[in-house]
Amino acid sequence: MNSLHALETPALLLDRARLDHNLARMRTHITRLGAQLRPHVKTAKSADVVGRAVPPGTGGITVSTLKEAEQFFAAGYRDILYAVGIAPNKLDHVAALRARGCDLMIILDSVEAARAVAAKSRATHAAVPALIEIDSDGHRAGVKPGAALLTEIGGILGANLRGVMTHAGGSYDCKSPDEIRVYAARERDEAVRCATQLRAAGMPCPVVSVGSTPTATFAGDLAGVTEVRVGVYMFFDLFMAGLGVCAIDDIALSVLCSVIGHQPEKGWIITDAGWMAMSRDRGTAGQKTDQGYGVVCDAGGKPVDDLIVASANQEHGIVARRDCAAIDAARYPVGTLLRVLPNHACATAAQHAAYQVLDDASGIASVWPRFSGW
């Protein structure tokens, strides 16, 4: 791993073997349950990473921004679902992407948005295919299953209606795999129930789309579901480990940093990876084990001395033992390289412009760029 020493810190590391393992496991699982995988690119925002999950031309993807749609359409993807409720000021952009040959679908959950879509479709003499978002767990957005609003929206969409979608975001607050299984079953059940409601009203509903990494991982039955959307499963993170969705050893992402000082009487090691490198995400603060701003590993990726990033400033990380005990500073002299596992892969990766890709055999094998913004 000598080539790590050639990097200027902080830097974002990606363990290729772990990535490939995570990708293969999820694909096998979802395929066995009879659904298609529609990976969400919002975590990776990298054609190199997503190309390993679904090579261009071989399947659909999910995006969280039109910038992602633009970038991945340019990288050869055509079947794209933009899975955030459409804002009217984005409809021109959506129509332009579709006119260029991108089969971009959008989502919505209101009469107002459906009317805006129908109007855009009439004005452009072209369909703007939309899924109706379903609120399967009271988590965030979507139409309540069983509501008359569902067929009302479907009627307004008319030929633009492509199906239904839901996201069991409430699964992130679960306390056990058994609880996640309940969310997974409900996510499927409610989506299928809404599809049935639309079809009973004589409306087409070819797409029944569900997904979140926790529910996908623990799904036992996807009958009636056509596709599953998952993103963070590619890298995993401490939050997912805290949920029981992965093991710490599955986490493919880490931030390489350098020791830049010590405050021995406080039991602190100071590093050059602050919240700008880790993100401000403190998702594990609400879990059983609060991992601070991240779990500290040696340069080989192995957690050491029960160290966490206890607090962070913009470009400073303050590393301490979980029990606040003294640290043998001589073990971590200035210049020592450490790696930090993140709370939330989506947030941490977003702080960096590229992945330094680790090959177990020979250190940094390649650099994969990523993008950000809207």
Next chain:
Amino acid sequence: MNSLHALETPALLLDRARLDHNLARMRTHITRLGAQLRPHVKTAKSADVVGRAVPPGTGGITVSTLKEAEQFFAAGYRDILYAVGIAPNKLDHVAALRARGCDLMIILDSVEAARAVAAKSRATHAAVPALIEIDSDGHRAGVKPGAALLTEIGGILGANLRGVMTHAGGSYDCKSPDEIRVYAARERDEAVRCATQLRAAGMPCPVVSVGSTPTATFAGDLAGVTEVRVGVYMFFDLFMAGLGVCAIDDIALSVLCSVIGHQPEKGWIITDAGWMAMSRDRGTAGQKTDQGYGVVCDAGGKPVDDLIVASANQEHGIVARRDCAAIDAARYPVGTLLRVLPNHACATAAQHAAYQVLDDASGIASVWPRFSGW
């Protein structure tokens, strides 16, 4: 303000009049106290913004990364202080910048780092000027004032010693302006005391550098201080308003977003500005008034209906009244533009690639790019 409607949301807005007011007020205050202003560019990361605080060639700046040093050296700045303890793996980069004509200073607080600097200086036959970091308030890094370590490090640095610096980061936890005044006085006193200690040992100490936006704002005496470093004062934010350092009306930065849906029975408005647009920063959670992920304003920038971004997902903001009461959704139909004031300007700005600069008279006047990364 019609041109706001031409933007695709989310977008980062910068109120130029407020920016200029904030810049002028701090410059007047610090100049009156007899010190130089060395603005910190880590908040803005934009030559357009910083050029209004200190035009190239007219004064020094502070940076938090070598990327900032590179970018601002290219923009015409020569006198640059890199104010994060140096990691040995960055010394080659520092020496290269200096060799190209950048008068880059670094900081350190350990014998190990001082030895690395002295060795680099000998190897390159060129000075690597360094300030010794002082811990004036037990906040983070630095040598304790009065410690023999100070002159020990000074002796190792030899001709590379340029002075001392400290940052009263503890002022961010103050509960009142009076308490901030105590931190400001101590920041000055301890820096001057350490400079005196070095000079008494026969060492040069031309630079005595202090600063944080709270302590600079409330400083009453800077005798013996040569320069003051401040960054967030350019934009201000809800955290600074909560500290009493600025008024809500001074905040120059906001995130423009669109209403994309409603959950009326929960009192929620859903927008397209989630934590990717706001950052995960929840700094006000520890203050008297928790502002959630930000205070919600109308498109004109005026706070409305006591709305805050109560929670956030990656690309979704959940807006609710502070008292959780019902909202008249008809006032905020799908497509309504809202502006959100951020908890922390440094963190929120970092999520965006450019500032949409608002001119009070005519809407968006210009677009100022910003950079990120290391």
